[in-house]
Amino acid sequence: MPIYLDEVPDDMDNVPPPVTLRWLIFLLVILLVGVLLTLWQWTGDRSGMSFWFTALGLPFCIWGIMLVFRHVGYRLELNGEAGWNHECQNLKETEIERGQRFSWVLDTWVQTLAGRGTGSLNAAMDLAEPLLKTAPPRAGGIPVRHSPMTDFDSDPLALDKALEKVATRLKNTLALLPETLPCWLMFDCDAGLTAEKEAEVLQLLGQKSGRELRRLSAHGMSALDNWLDTRWDKPSVFIALAIKLRPSPQENDAEAIASMVLCNRKSHQFPEAVRLHRPQRSDHEALTKNIKYSLRWAGLTPDLIRRIWMTGEAVTDRPELNKACEDNALTLSLTDDIKNIDAVLGFAGLASPWIAVALAAGVVQEQGAQMIAAQPEPGSEDIWLASITAEERQKDVIRE
Template sequence: MPVRLDKIPALAPRPAKPRIWLWLGLLPLLLLLGMGVMLLFGSQSLQQSVSFWTLGLGAPLLSWCLLCFGRALMFFGQQYAADGWDEARELDLIRKVRCGRRSQQVLGTSLFSALREPGEQGTAQSDALLSGSSALEAQPCWLDGSPVRHSRLSRLSDEDPELTLFGILEQVLAELSPALAKMPQDTPLALLLEIDSHLPQNLLSRIWRKAWSASGIRQSTVPVTGVGLDALDLWLDLRIDDHALLMVVAVQFSPTQPAGTAEVAVGLLLGNRLTQTTLPAIAYLHRPEQERGLTHEHLLYAARQALDWVPLTAQSIERLWRAGIDARREGAIAATLNAVPLPKQPKQELCDLDALLGHAGHASPWLAIVAAAQTLERGAGPQFVFSGGSTSDAGLWGTVLTPASPPSK
């Protein structure tokens, strides 16, 4: 349910003001007309009486006054209607801007990619991403063992896919559980779970339940409506006053077509700024904005609107992240970066996760968001994310993350 500021109706047309000289010129014309009618059609006796002047001058004057009153009444009526329309439009605009500028607290993050070894802290992975280290290489895939250029999560050589995926999910939940341990047990927890794998769905469900049981997280979960950033957009529309936390777990593991892909596991814990006061925020995730057509103009509008939701100028962005972007959109991305403008040239200001890790499918937007949030946690400034999804015909998203405000003393 995107907030569409470009669909706000235009201001009401204003009525033309009465032309004073026209109305002043109409008065003598009516008086001459009244006198002419009396002279032509009035009797001799009437012309010599006082009634002649009363009818000849008074009637036109009265008519002129009535016409002026009617014109003034029409003008003020139209003006009042236009004021009412503009006031309602302004209230609607304010309501939509306030809705569009809603944001979420980032309370916990977890990210596992090919750049993170088992047992290694996430800071080494962040350093590798920021320095432009690539994990894409030709290596055996899960499906048939044939060498395919892709990146994959670190694993033991003798592990089977089921055990490996269980260990990955267990580690993601282990990094989110400390934040949840500080929350009351009855805190509502909404779950957005997205796992893309060649493994059958019933097996994925069993692995997830097993990992959740092993995590020790006390809160019970309720599934979220929607997928990807659409689900976050809908949450900001409908559940901004909710006391529930939103947990996102997105995994791409052993995809059906591994060439050029990335195996990643991402965890993200979000809270509503209006209701969540127990945990300190790592960063703020602002409303994402999706392009509404696969053109440069639509992508430029989405980027500018995403910045306006903060609000923030493009010059304030310290780093740009890209993930899940089809090669055919490179021209639109480049044109948008030039027009906004966002960081694009210095290597340290641009992180192309597709080039470093490969395409992460459904997990692409969450991969970029968590990578940006972890960079903010280390003291960086505002971050901008361009992200796509698993299909090339889906519109790209623009998302801004900003540092959390310092705690009040």
């Protein structure tokens, strides 16, 4: 589940101790009332032990008992305050520890109109020439400005061939990891496939990879977020596969297939693996606060972020991201360091966060820490933020 530090209750303020002056004044008042009531109601001889005890001793005893109870209550409040603050601090530390979990990016693969692999897509982003073109949809109809993958226009088996390449790449990556590692699969598909066809895709991946792939019920970045929560204690692999091949695309859509292999431990077989830190869910109104959290999960200061990859109209068409960068003192050039993936490739929908991660992971070694800001669903206000770093760590290394 996402981390929300704002929901952790605040510490209680110091409990005020009894004020001595007030209690002394109260003592004088209660003694005066005791004397007046005794003089008013006393019918016998106004002398002796009984009279003076009733007039002064009894009010003093009552005051003393009330003072004792007040001090006992004060001590109980102090203990309650200390316990509350201790629980709040423990909860805050636990949430921060959860937020600082990350995964190692072992392999990324993207197929778009720009070509196969992240190298061709990075080259297209450097050129900054839009790949969008006006063409009739594959299902027919009015021409739409989008970026279709032309391999799928005439070959009915193009998807099967592409998935076989994904499965082969997946097999080669998993072959370098211990066979005992559990593998979890996040599969998102927006290609108009039937349930039977999707089952065939999953079966193909399992057969070709040679591993048992356990499908996660969550989708997108939420699946990664949940995997970091529920599978952190034991080494495991997270596999993301997202397919967007709409027969009837929307304006500015992009077709894409993106796959990614992540691991929650460092493997000596992948010395150049980079780190994908816990994604932080936000909306456009809370970007300032959540960018700060995303930096905190990665242990980064604002000046260390070298580039932001953004996708989704909630990010690209609104000024909140630029304002959030300014509020967090990110020293980025709006023209050179904030890359709009949609302006070049088009909007790849549910595949867009993984494309952004693949692009960032491809340049983080040379350029420094990267960040993504992705809106996977046009109808949703959810914006996922995540940092990618390339700092080396030597502990928690898997040895065969």
